[in-house]
Amino acid sequence: MCKIHVIDAPCGAGKSYAMANMINSKLGGFNYIYVTPRLKDFDYFANNLKKTFRLKGLSLKDISDDDLIKSMFNQPKNNGKGGKLADLKRLITRKQNIMTTHALFKICDEEFAELVKERNYILILDESLSVVEPIKESEVCYMDLKAMEAIGIISIDKDTGLITYNTDNEYPPKGVHAKQLYRFKNNSAYIYKKKKLVWTFPVQFFDCFKEVYLCTFMFYAQLQKHYFDFFGFDYELLTIKNREIIPYERQFPNFDKLHICQDEKLNSIGDREAGKKRNSTLSINWYKYATKTQLEQMSNNIYNYVRNKRKAPANKILWTTYSKYEKVLSGKGYTNSFASWTTRSTEQYVGRDTVVYPINVFLNPSVSEFFRQRKISVDVDQWALSEMIQFIWRSAIRRDLDTYVYIPSNRMRGLLEQYIHLSKVYEPNKMF
16 A cells, blocks of 8 residues: 555644655656645645746746746646546646646546556645545435446345445446436445445545555544545644654644634524424524525624624625535625635635634534444544544634634534633643
């Protein structure tokens, strides 16, 4: 198996700079594929390359970040047959350094893995991938799965539940199951309890690299850790101090300038509902079944916080919700200040000091059950906390500036407050 290095450090600690410096130190001996959530986030990486590289015969002051990236990294283009994936393979064949997105990386295939394996490539992952995802019944139902097994185009391991695509059995491209087979062609899907299906990121796509660097924060709470454990990967834990990569030691963000809204009236909408075993208020299901009055109240609360309590202009606001309810919660003065709650690895919002996080996130139960069936425990609260911290740290707090955040969910606010308390009393030799 390849060498996996997990660089776990708080947002803004200098992971991107450290990666640029590492590339500089190894330049000439390796090729790189740099994978990030969004292509526009390469601008920040380009700036760090500019700080660490010395381009022969050129003055760095006269080189734009875009020109620097173009001279060092190539972006797959959507031209010709096969689109970006085909161009990605072409670049690998030419041993080019490549920049691409999580989305493209997740649809790579066996040919990609073979091409990478034949060359000296290092993978740099900016933030964890979505490595385990439930397969919806609308995509592949159990009856369809059994039908495909019956005609021999897939086989199912009775012990592990692994679904294997049988390449010896050619299936017509316009056959009734053709659209469903793409989920199984990389031998990365599993069936488990109650006839549920999950897709896992093809493990061979990590194994084809010489080395893998994963840059993230709170790795212990993320699905990629459990994924590595499930597949038996060994990984080295590292962190960043003074922009240098060092052996791992647990670090916390600086919370001194984070101000959490404690207004009881505004927060009451996120209290646990009477008779409920867990506080699921403001979860995706709460929004699904919420009354018009409840949704209006949430929208009014956001408006009251950002416009009356904070008196913040639109360019100082950062807010989120589940994508289906963005329009429902939008309001005058903040509608266009929205960002997806899964936003990662960007400095686009560092000037915003008023943050609204009106959701209560839970891991899809199919994913946690998949790991539980394999005796791998997932702490869903820590997972939820890591998701929230990643979002909040897109804002001005990333620059250690005073930042004000409205978290109406009693559960989510409590998780953050407990974590802040832990950061103040943490002793490395006494606590994890």
